[in-house]
Amino acid sequence: MKAAIARKHGGPEVIEIADVPPPPPLSHPSLSPDSVLLAVRAAALNHLDLWVLRGLPGLELDFPHIGGADMAGTVAEVGAGVEGFAPGDRVLVNPGLWDGECEWCLKGEESLCQSYRILGEHVNGGFAELIAVPARNLLPIPDDLTFVEAAAVPLAYQTAWRGLMRRAALQAGETVLVTGASGGVATAAIQIARHAGATVYAVTSGSENVRRVRELGAEHVIDRSEASPPSPPPPPFSEAVWKLTGKRGVDVVFDSVGAAIWSDVMRVLAKNGRLVTYGATTGADAQINIRHVFWKQLQIIGTTMASRSEFEQVMSLVFAKKLEPVIDVVFPLERAREAYERLASGEHFGKIILTVGD
Ligand SMILES: NC(=O)c1ccc[n+]([C@@H]2O[C@H](COP(=O)([O-])OP(=O)(O)OC[C@H]3O[C@@H](n4cnc5c(N)ncnc54)[C@H](OP(=O)(O)O)[C@@H]3O)[C@@H](O)[C@H]2O)c1
Ligand SMILES: [Zn+2]
Known part of the structure; x- marks a missing residue:
C-alpha cells in the first residue's frame, strides 16, 4: 500500500512516499479480533507529527514509521469479534489507545491509562491507504460531514x-x-x-x-x-x-x-x-x-487528550455543527512532505489535511 513514511528521525525532509506492506490480515495473532481494517480517506497533521519525526525522549520508533494520529475513512473489513460496524461504514477514529484494564481505565479515565499510546506516535498512523484499529475507537460520521472535516477534529x-x-x-x-x-x-x-x-x-x-x-x-x-x-x-x-x-x-x-x-x-x-x-x-x-x-x-x-466519553461528547457537538472544523489546506497524500513543511513553518491556520485515494 502507499504511505508517507520516515526511515529515520529528522525534519520534513525525511518524509517520502513509498510502497509498504499493508497491515496483517485481521485474523493474525498480533491483532485483536475486535480490530477493523480502515480504508483511510483523509488524515490530519498535528504538531505531534513533528515531535515524533524529530524524536521524543523514551519513544523508540519502529522504522519505517508512518505518522498521522487523525483519520477518517470507510470500514474495509471487520474482525471476527466486531459488532456494530460493517464494510462501507463511514467513520472517524479516536487516536488514543488504552488497555481497558488499569486503575484509570476502570474509572473511565482512558487518557490517564498506564499504557496509553497514540496512533502515529507509538504505533503506525493514518498517512497510508490502510490501517488496522480497534473497533471501539471508531465513531460513525453523519452523511453531511466530509472525510476531510472528520479527519480534522479527533485529536484537537x-x-x-x-x-x-x-x-x-x-x-x-x-x-x-x-x-x-x-x-x-x-x-x-x-x-x-x-x-x-x-x-x-x-x-x-x-x-x-x-x-x-x-x-x-x-x-x-x-x-x-x-x-x-x-x-x-x-x-x-x-x-x-x-x-x-x-x-x-x-x-x-x-x-x-x-x-x-x-x-x-x-x-x-x-x-x-x-x-x-x-x-x-x-x-x-x-x-x-x-x-x-x-x-x-x-x-x-x-491535560492530555480525553477520556472515551469526553471524546464522544465533543464529537457529537461537531456532528450537530455546533463546532466547525477549521481547515487550513488540503493536500493529496503524495504531497505529505509539503504538508509537514507547512506545519513546521507555523504559517497554517487550523488543520492541514492529507487526502488518500480519489
Ligand atoms: N497534551 C495533549 O494532549 C496535546 C494535544 C494536542 C497538542 N499538544 C501539543 O500542543 C501544541 C500545539 O499543538 P497543535 O497541533 O495545535 O500545534 P500547531 O497547529 O502547530 O499550533 C501551534 C501554535 O503555537 C503558536 N506558536 C508557535 N511557536 C510560537 C512561538 N515561538 N511563540 C508563540 N507562539 C508560538 C502558533 O500560533 P500563533 O501564530 O497564532 O501565535 C502556532 O500556530 C504542540 O506542542 C503539541 O504537541 C498536546
Ligand atoms: Zn488503562
Whole structure:
C-alpha cells in the first residue's frame, strides 16, 4: 500500500512516499479480533507529527514509521469479534489507545491509562491507504460531514474539550485567554470556550490571523508579531490583557506555547485563576514566579487528550455543527512532505489535511 513514511528521525525532509506492506490480515495473532481494517480517506497533521519525526525522549520508533494520529475513512473489513460496524461504514477514529484494564481505565479515565499510546506516535498512523484499529475507537460520521472535516477534529477537539470543560471546569460568564490562537487545538478551544458562554481573549501572530481568530469568536485579539526594526518590539501580551480586563486578568489561560511565555501567562491570570497547560511548543523548562501562584491563589492544571466519553461528547457537538472544523489546506497524500513543511513553518491556520485515494 502507499504511505508517507520516515526511515529515520529528522525534519520534513525525511518524509517520502513509498510502497509498504499493508497491515496483517485481521485474523493474525498480533491483532485483536475486535480490530477493523480502515480504508483511510483523509488524515490530519498535528504538531505531534513533528515531535515524533524529530524524536521524543523514551519513544523508540519502529522504522519505517508512518505518522498521522487523525483519520477518517470507510470500514474495509471487520474482525471476527466486531459488532456494530460493517464494510462501507463511514467513520472517524479516536487516536488514543488504552488497555481497558488499569486503575484509570476502570474509572473511565482512558487518557490517564498506564499504557496509553497514540496512533502515529507509538504505533503506525493514518498517512497510508490502510490501517488496522480497534473497533471501539471508531465513531460513525453523519452523511453531511466530509472525510476531510472528520479527519480534522479527533485529536484537537478532544484535547481542547477536556482541557477547558473538564480540567478547568469553565463556566459561562468567565474569561479565557487562548495563546497560539491559530494552532489546531487553539482554534478548537476558541469555539469550545464560546460554546460554553465564556468571553475569549486570544494571542496570535499577524493581521490575517487576528482577523480569522476574531471570526472564530474571540472578542479581544492581541498580535504578538515582532515589529520590524527600527520600530520597538511589541510589549508583552500581558500588558494588553491587563488593560483590556481593567487590571483584573482572566479566569483561565489555555496554553501550549510553553516556556517562552509562561512568565507573561502568570501575570495575566486573575485571582483564583487556572492555567491549563497542554503542550510546550517553545520549550518545557519555564520560569514561574511562585509569588504569583500563592498570592493570586492560582491553579496549574495539566491535560492530555480525553477520556472515551469526553471524546464522544465533543464529537457529537461537531456532528450537530455546533463546532466547525477549521481547515487550513488540503493536500493529496503524495504531497505529505509539503504538508509537514507547512506545519513546521507555523504559517497554517487550523488543520492541514492529507487526502488518500480519489
Ligand atoms: N497534551 C495533549 O494532549 C496535546 C494535544 C494536542 C497538542 N499538544 C501539543 O500542543 C501544541 C500545539 O499543538 P497543535 O497541533 O495545535 O500545534 P500547531 O497547529 O502547530 O499550533 C501551534 C501554535 O503555537 C503558536 N506558536 C508557535 N511557536 C510560537 C512561538 N515561538 N511563540 C508563540 N507562539 C508560538 C502558533 O500560533 P500563533 O501564530 O497564532 O501565535 C502556532 O500556530 C504542540 O506542542 C503539541 O504537541 C498536546
Ligand atoms: Zn488503562
